[in-house]
Amino acid sequence: APMFYLPFPDPSFADVAADARAALSFSEAALPGEGGGSACGGVDPEDPTCARISLRGRARQLAEEEVSAARRAFNATHPAAPWLAEGGAHTGGAYFTFEVEELVFFRSYGGAENLTVQEY
Template identity: 30%
Template sequence: MRRSYRRPGRFRRQQPYPPEEPRKFGRDNSQLTKKGKILRFLQSPTERSTQTKPRKPVMLPPAHLLVVAVGAALLLAFRPPLPALAARPIVAAAGGKPAPTEAAATARWLAAQNTWGVLSNVVSYSDGVPGESHGIPYFYLTTLDPTARDALEDERTSFTLSEFPLGTCGKIDPENPTCAKLTLTGKLKLIDPQSSEADLAKEALFTKHPEMEGWPKNHHFQIFKLEIKNIFLIDWFGGPKPISPTEYLEYEKNRALLKSS
């Protein structure tokens, strides 16, 4: 038996239903077309999703891309500090570690607060009596130690200090950039024992290291000083801070001038 239905349009068409498929509520939706396409309002959501054409990606103009890139760079530049570093104050308290922006002050603070450093060996030193730091490291060495013997043959040397022994780095790793590190390079000079500088150096060394005064006389300890030529300091992120020897040595004088002005 043949059945018919009315299609949208001007004509009628005889169309048999397949015997194995039941009639769909009086109309076979799959047969209703318009210009070769199934009418979407008669399709189920599943049928519509399988026939949806992929959308073309939205391409921003070059000017818009430039604005987005500049905005992202500004967000990265002015983002707040990481939570792990929030405990490290940027502005130091009175008498404490200087702020990261004060490179010369940090270098002088490290030299004044430490009592030992690395000079191709672990050596004690002093840069002045407590409270009167001059910035120049003095050493009390014997030629029984290779450090002094090498210095008499080749004066070139480097002297490294770290903030970590002072206990102000907290629980961070000693290599963390916020745990300050200072390296002074120059020449290790032997001081004339009869000079006034030798008396100043002895006072500075024996005040900071009282045990030195009783060291054996037959070991022939002598006073050396480091003539600073270059300075390498890291106390924050962003690489080493540029400090000249003059800026380092005259820091106290410059600070006094700033206070008086």
């Protein structure tokens, strides 16, 4: 499951504290091109044939017993940001996970496909 860190003064922290519903969206345009080609086959990233997926669900603050694993993961994944593995920013903050409830997949003309977590 995705994990993230939010500093207490960040407006996103206030948003998540008030309403844990959230979405994470990813685009094929962010991926390197296949076989040295361009991402999305060279089409505009806004073209419907450039795939996008939106994960909808809820942000959940990690329980104290989950935080040490999150810190290790951040240290391994983001070595240039050691403060993430040392308890966060100087302002304080909290570690979260994202509990996916549904997915919306856009990959072509004709609308999106709703996927369940099991289908994904």
